[in-house]
Amino acid sequence: MFFLSKLLGQQVKDSRSQTVGVLDDIVVTIKRKYPSATKLVVKSGRQKMLLPWQLVRNFEESQTMLRLPAAELKAVEPEDGEIFLAGDILDKQIVDTEGHKLIRVNDLQLARANGSLRVVGVDISGGAIMRRLGFSRLAERLSRRVEPHLLDWKTVEPVAAGESSGMKLQVTHDKLALLHPADIADIANELSPEERVAVVESLEAEIAADTVEEMHPNFQATLLNDMNERKAATILSNMDPDDAADLLADLPEEKAAALLGNMRKKEARDVRQLLSYEEDTAGGIMTTEFVAVPPGMTAGQAIGRLRELEPDAETIYYMYVVDDDGHLAGVISLRDLLLARRDQKVEEFMEHHLISIRDDTKLEEVAQVVAKYNLLAVPVIDKENVLRGIVTVDDAIDIILPLTWKKRLPKIFG
Numbered sequence: 220m221f222f223l224s225k226l227l228g229q230q231v232k233d234s235r236s237q238t239v240g241v242l243d244d245i246v247v248t249i250k251r252k253y254p255s256a257t258k259l260v261v262k263s264g265r266q267k268m269l270l271p272w273q274l275v276r277n278f279e280e281s282q283t284m285l286r287l288p289a290a291e292l293k294a295v296e297p298e299d300g301e302i303f304l305a306g307d308i309l310d311k312q313i314v315d316t317e318g319h320k321l322i323r324v325n326d327l328q329l330a331r332a333n334g335s336l337r338v339v340g341v342d343i344s345g346g347a348i349m350r351r352l353g354f355s356r357l358a359e360r361l362s363r364r365v366e367p368h369l370l371d372w373k374t375v376e377p378v379a380a381g382e383s384s385g386m387k388l389q390v391t392h393d394k395l396a397l398l399h400p401a402d403i404a405d406i407a408n409e410l411s412p413e414e415r416v417a418v419v420e421s422l423e424a425e426i427a428a429d430t431v432e433e434m435h436p437n438f439q440a441t442l443l444n445d446m447n448e449r450k451a452a453t454i455l456s457n458m459d460p461d462d463a464a465d466l467l468a469d470l471p472e473e474k475a476a477a478l479l480g481n482m483r484k485k486e487a488r489d490v491r492q493l494l495s496y497e498e499d500t501a502g503g504i505m506t507t508e509f510v511a512v513p514p515g516m517t518a519g520q521a522i523g524r525l526r527e528l529e530p531d532a533e534t535i536y537y538m539y540v541v542d543d544d545g546h547l548a549g550v551i552s553l554r555d556l557l558l559a560r561r562d563q564k565v566e567e568f569m570e571h572h573l574i575s576i577r578d579d580t581k582l583e584e585v586a587q588v589v590a591k592y593n594l595l596a597v598p599v600i601d602k603e604n605v606l607r608g609i610v611t612v613d614d615a616i617d618i619i620l621p622l623t624w625k626k627r628l629p630k631i632f633g
Contacts, residue, residue, distance in 0.1 A: 404433035428457035452481030502578035505608030514566035
């Protein structure tokens with residue numbers, strides 16, 4: 220086993236035992252579960268030379284021996300899928316995909332395997348810092364007394380921003396995508412703005428949208444403002460309309476208009492409708508994603524509609540009954556729907572006397588209505604009794620609880 224910090228600076232000698240320089244870095248390919256060495260960086264004075272790992276005859280902590288004399292050494296260039304361990308990983312932030320957190324790389328553990336050198340672990344301990352400062356003996360004593368903080372490489376993923384780092388962001392995608400969006404959001408909140416953009420842009424649109432919804436409000440607008448415009452618009456199209464509208468309201472008007480113009484037409488229309496309401500009203504916090512059915516539809520047909528629309532609906536606990544002009548006529552609960560005969564018409568078992576609120580109702584009153592009647596959602600109508608949206612209980616919670624408290628509550632919808 221080797222630690223990268225103890226290898227850097229060692230002498231590199233050619234086949235005639237002449238010193239070529241010192242080991243400045245090791246290049247690995249990240250196309251394998253455990254990255255294997257492909258090149259080494261040799262530094263001589265101010266000059267650096269990238270050499271193929273195949274030229275290494277003998278590799279130890281004390282020195283590296285090459286197969287050719289110095290005069291025959293030819294430099295090569297890095298290839299796609301390769302990273303520099305010291306330059307790209309050491310001291311950088313990476314994602315612990317099992318611990319669902321961001322960590323700092325203090326050192327890297329390497330091992331010989333099948334004739335090659337591979338990265339096998341990440342050292343995040345304080346002892347690693349001591350080792351790098353030259354206090355190896357103290358680091359060894361600490362490791363005997365304290366549980367070593369070594370993470371298996373396969374459980375972590377690099378996080379980098381931009382092309383300048385040489386890192387391919389797709390590397391983070393598979394494992395990051397397996398995390399809950401709230402965990403990805405917590406990780407993203409700790410990154411720099413550039414890294415935050417890079418991580419979110421590496422995710423699939425739906426996961427990226429869920430992640431942005433979970434992020435701290437202070438970072439959401441900045442994130443979308445810095446992102447590729449089409450990618451940002453795609454994320455907004457996959458967000459709940461009310462959350463997308465809130466986010467756009469925090470952006471400069473010109474930027475918000477540009478993003479709206481790139482969103483999918485239906486989603487953009489819904490968001491524009493929400494943006495037309497005052498922020499402190501029911502219309503300002505409602506969502507337009509709800510399930511509505513006509514009174515003449517049968518229970519069987521309503522169940523079919525529910526199956527069809529459920530992925531896009533904010534909540535499926537209620538289905539709202541509207542006439543041809545969109546006027547709210549009644550409501551049916553999921554329980555009533557399941558207990559009804561398949562051929563029974565919705566108008567026969569719907570609840571006619573339902574609680575609703577106007578779209579200009581102030582937020583405090585909205586929260587009071589939801590709490591008083593123990594509703595999971597309340598329909599929002601205009602002055603003509605046309606159903607415009609619904610306010611869900613989690614949106615009502617937003618009104619009365621600070622963000623820090625809300626994040627401690629279990630997710631009711633989604």
